[in-house]
Amino acid sequence: MPEGPQMVFLKEQLSHFVGETVVEAKGREKGIPYDLVEGQALVDMKTFGKELLFCFPDFTIRIHLVLFGKYAIDSTLNRALQLGLVFENGEVNFYACKCRFIKEPLDKMYDWTIDVIDKSFNPQKALEKMVLKPRQLICEALLDQNILAGVGNKIKNEVLFRRQIHPESLVGEIPVEKLQTLIEECVKLSFEYLDWKREGTDNDHWEVYKKKECPRDRVPLLKEKIGKSARSCYFCDKCQKLYIPDNF
DNA sequence: GGTTATGTTATTTC
DNA sequence: AGAAATAACATAAC
Incomplete structure (x- = not known):
């Protein structure tokens, strides 16, 4: 499900989460400090190439759907959850993808x-x-x-x-x-x-x-x-x- | 059942 | 060291 435009479209589908606070963060992706993400407010969403970026005040969560990645908005799929973010007004779940926790400022990471x-x-x-x-x-x-x-x-x-x-x-x-x-x-x-x-x-x-x-x-x-x-x-x-x- | 597919990254080999 | 080949990953469709 990748290619840049599809990720921009996905970002648009998730825009109502901007400004909301994460109620629950869960999944099996390693390297995500789930406890730390909970309670944080999503301040922005961006894309870079085929990557989707959830921007929080002090960190970013990056999603890459690679070749077989799937997502579900306000619903779930019957497979292993890679990363799920629950907000007051809904949730998004990612499967078969790569998620990374990024501490570095984005402008330093991306051209x-x-x-x-x-x-x-x-x-x-x-x-x-x-x-x-x-x-x-x-x-x-x-x-x-x-x-x-x-x-x-x-x-x-x-x-x-x-x-x-x-x-x-x-x-x-x-x-x-x-x-x-x-x-x-x-x-x-x-x-x-x-x-x-x-x-x-x-x-x-x-x-x-x-x-x-x-x-x-x-x-x-x-x-x-x-x-x-x-x-x-x-x-x-x-x-x-x-x-x-x-x-x- | 085998092959293919919108992709990247880690590991191995040269 | 560094480039280049190979494996790995995960899932649905044909």
């Missing part, structure tokens, strides 16, 4: 300008970081959370299709202007994805992710695990240009 959905996102810096590894596959560069925090495999596949770039292209072979538009598209699609989540229509908009046919040329899409991370790439061999050296 908000690399989060594609953050107001302070700096596309120029993302471009500069990307170009530092010219031999890297573009499909892997897009998933690098230190370059584009919040971008996941769905967004990756969709932006490559939209900008008509083959996932196996090398960063250093793609014209810089194309890289720029690709980064812009990550931002644009992330906000669209957030809107789709709000409307509950996010599953209706994927053009290539888990699809069989190219919407442009009606030819079959390819599905391959590319790169050392071996994440699934869905792409059209015909309309997505492969940028590699001539002697490759």
